[in-house]
Amino acid sequence: MTKPLILGVTGASGLIYAVRALKFLLDADYAIELVASKSTYMVWQAEQNIRMPANPEEQEEFWRQQAGVEKNGKLRCHPWGDVGANIASGSFRTLGMLIMPCSMSTVAKLAGGLSSDLLERAADVCLKEGRKLIIVPRETPLSLIHLRNLTSLAEAGAKIVPAIPAWYHNPQTIEDLVDFVVARALDQLDIECIPMNRWKQD
Template identity: 75%
Template sequence: MTKPLIIGVSGASGLIYAVRTLKYLLAADYTIELVASRASYMVWQAEEDIRMPAEPAQQELFWREKAGVSTGGKLNCHRWSDVGDNIASGSFRTLGMVIIPCSMSTVAKIASGLSSDLLERAADVQLKEGKPLVVVPRETPFSLIHLRNLTALAEVGVKVVPAIPAWYHHPQTIEDLVDFVVARTLDTLDIDCIPLERWQGN
């Protein structure tokens, strides 16, 4: 049985990145442990005028509907406040964790070793256990403080994949641009489940 992958969704703009990530991972039959931060609820309200449910069972249905994947894979949603949940323990085996999108506040807290909610605690556990941790920062421009915090994470092995798309694959839609970032993010975990026209050279 494949170990689960933790997906963290922070309060950064760009929830479409999380939605598309779930779409491809669930369609590829992965097991996902998802934790959305408290701030992400406000982002859903601001970007889509949608209220994300707090109850884990209802939230699973919510994410599946947004991703367009009613069956396939396994999705377990966790309350942001439940710091005693299974993904908060180093004994819970995982493939690693991806935080997509990742706010600068979340970057700063992880870089400082702070764990004020389940998302941050799960990320801290990945670091202490030597498990893969990938952050997808969605901010511009970066301040010097942002860059120093990202550098601190990179120095301890965190993969930093900024939400910066490419154009050599001839994107036609916003989803094409998003999918490029999602594919490159999952590449860091050696997960290849997204159709992507990869660079073949001149």
């Protein structure tokens, strides 16, 4: 059985990245352990005027509804404060972790080795266990502090995939632009489940 993948969602703008990633991963029958930070609740309210439930079972239904995937795959949602959850332990085997979108606050805490909630602890576990950690920062412009923190994470083994789309695949919709970023992030995990036009040399 394939090991699960951790999907972390922070309070950065751009929740559509997490929604689209979840859609493709569940459609491809991956098992997802999802943890959203405390700030994510506020961002859902601010960006979509939607209340994200706190109860794990209700949150699973919420994320499936947003992703438009009713049954495929396996999804388990964790409360942000549950630092005793399975993903907080290095003995729980996973494919790694994707944090999408990732706020600069979360980047700073991870770069400093801080684990004040489950999302940060799960990411810290990936680093200490040598598992794949993919960071998709969503901020612009980047200050020198941001750049230094991202450099620290890259030096510790994380892969940094900024939310910067390309145009060579001839995007027609916002989803096309978003899906390009999601696909490139999943490439770092050797997961290919998104149909896309990749670069081809004539």
